[in-house]
Amino acid sequence: MKKQLTMLMSALLCASALVLPACGGSSGSAGGGAAAEEKVDPKTKFIGTWTLAGAKIHGITMAGNIGLFLDGADEGINLTISEDGKCNLKAGENTVDATWELVDDNTINMKQEKKDDAEETTEVLGDKDSVPVVYNDGYISIEIEDEENPGSMIFTPDGTWAEAKVVTAETATEITDSAALVGEWKLVGVTMQGVCMYGTAEDLSSVIPTDADTSITINEDGSGKAMGQDVKWAIEDGKAKLDAAGTKLPLKGYDGGIALDMTDFYGVELLMLYGK
Numbered sequence: 001m002k003k004q005l006t007m008l009m010s011a012l013l014c015a016s017a018l019v020l021p022a023c024g025g026s027s028g029s030a031g032g033g034a035a036a037e038e039k040v041d042p043k044t045k046f047i048g049t050w051t052l053a054g055a056k057i058h059g060i061t062m063a064g065n066i067g068l069f070l071d072g073a074d075e076g077i078n079l080t081i082s083e084d085g086k087c088n089l090k091a092g093e094n095t096v097d098a099t100w101e102l103v104d105d106n107t108i109n110m111k112q113e114k115k116d117d118a119e120e121t122t123e124v125l126g127d128k129d130s131v132p133v134v135y136n137d138g139y140i141s142i143e144i145e146d147e148e149n150p151g152s153m154i155f156t157p158d159g160t161w162a163e164a165k166v167v168t169a170e171t172a173t174e175i176t177d178s179a180a181l182v183g184e185w186k187l188v189g190v191t192m193q194g195v196c197m198y199g200t201a202e203d204l205s206s207v208i209p210t211d212a213d214t215s216i217t218i219n220e221d222g223s224g225k226a227m228g229q230d231v232k233w234a235i236e237d238g239k240a241k242l243d244a245a246g247t248k249l250p251l252k253g254y255d256g257g258i259a260l261d262m263t264d265f266y267g268v269e270l271l272m273l274y275g276k
Contacts, residue, residue, distance in 0.1 A: 042102060042104075042105040042106070043083075043102050043108075045135055046081050046100075046108055046133070046135060046140065047081055047082065047083055048080070048081065048157065049078055049079070049080045049081075049157075050078065050079045050080075050081070050139075050140055050155035050156060050157060051076050051077070051078050051079075051155060051156060051157070051158065051159035052066055052067065052076060052077035052078070052079070052153060052154070052155055052159070053139070053154050053155060053156040053158075053159045053160055053161040054066070054154040054161040054163075054164050055151060055152060055153050055154060056151050056152045056154070057144075057149060057150075057151030057152075058149070058151070058203060058206060059199050059200065059202075059203035060197050060198065060199040060203050060204065060206070060207070061163075061164050061197070061198045061199065062164070062195060062196065062197050062198075063161050063164035063165065063166050063195070063196045063198075064166045064191075064194050064195035064196055065159070065194055065195065066195055067091055067092075068193055068194065068195060069193075069195065070091060071092075072091060072092030072093060072094060073091035073092050073094075074092075075092065076091075076159060077089070077090070077091040078090050078091075079140075079142075079155050081100060081108075085099055085100060085101065086098070086099055086100070087099070087100050087110060096112060097112070097113045098110045098111055098112045098113055099111050099113060100133070103132070106134060106135045106136075107132055107133065107134050107135070108132070108133050109130035109131070109132055109133070110130055110131050110132075110133055110142075111130040111131075131143070131144075131145075132145070138156065138157075138162070139154055139155060139156040139157075139161065140154075140155050141153060141154050141155070142155070164196065164198060165196070165254075165255065166191070166194065166195075166196050167189070167191055167196055167254045167255075167259060167271065167273060168191055168194055168269065168271070169191075169252075169261055169263055169269055169271060171254070172252035172253060172254045172259045172261070172271065173252060173253045173254065174238055174239050174240070174252060174253070175235065175239075175240040175251055175252060175253045175258070176235060176238050176239075176240075177235075178220070178235060180253055180258070181218045181233065181235075181240060181251065181258065182218050182219065182220050183217075183218060183276060184215065184216075184217055184276065185215060185216040185217070185218070185257075185258060185274035185275065185276060186201065186214075186215050186274060186275065186276070187200075187201045187204060187214040187215065187272060187273070187274055188200075188257065188273055188274060188275040189204070189272075189273035190204055190207055190208060190270070190271070190272060190273060191259070191269065191270065191271040191273065192207075192268070192269065192270055193268060193269045194269065196273070198273075201214045201215075210227075212227045212228045213225075213227060213228040214227065214272075215274075216242075216258075216260070216274055218233055222234060224242070226242060226244060226260070227244075229244060229245070231243060231244045233251065240252070242260060247265065249261060249262055249264075249265060252271075254273070256275070256276075257273060257274055257275040257276075258273075258274045259271045259272065259273050259274070260272040260274065
């Protein structure tokens with residue numbers, strides 16, 4: 001499953017006009033606070049250091065430290081935009097230098113700089129002259145205009161994205177009331193090693209390939225179905241667990257949904273996120 005996610009992110013980064021040579025940072029405060037009443041130079045809201053907080057590709061919305069799945073980028077991927085018209089995209093020791101110019105009040109174009117040393121130059125622009133970067137309310141996005149892998153890379157000042165919450169085994173809460181469990185649940189997301197992916201079950205099949213029914217049914221009498229199989233469930237010692245053929249998996253809650261914690265089963269953090 002980690003392989004599928006790595007391939008997904010590599011596709012997004014390789015489609016970008018500013019892909020890092022590895023093809024799969026520093027902290028700071030980015031510009032872009034609330035607009036003042038008086039006329040402000042639109043360039044100022046782009047200036048600063050931004051951290052990759054999420055992405056959208058193939059119908060999947062991702063959130064969290066995506067750099068964990070790319071070689072040498074586990075500390076994050078940062079985009080620094082300077083007032084002098086220069087910028088750089090950095091992941092670990094890999095850096096891509098670029099220039100930028102304002103297109104309109106909410107868009108700039110970035111273009112990779114060509115290096116004199118041919119061995120150091122990575123031809124990633126293809127037939128593109130530049131890549132657009134769009135300012136939204138509080139974040140910026142590199143828009144990937146690629147026929148096979150269109151998408152967006154979302155950057156925020158602090159590396160968190162309000163539109164896509166990161167649900168982990170630590171942040172999910174114990175379920176102590178059966179009323180929070182009973183019902184029909186459909187797969188809406190997956191968390192793997194701190195990175196959340198939201199989408200339909202069909203979209204998520206690129207990350208977790210399975211032909212099984214991914215929905216969960218939990219009945220009041222302690223019975224249910226999960227992945228097309230009969231299961232049991234119970235709340236014991238203040239913790240809810242799903243019993244699948246003797247394998248007990250924790251069931252936790254998050255923002256009105258439930259999370260099936262399969263971390264112990266797979267040996268790596270993996271939560272299946274469900275909603276109604």
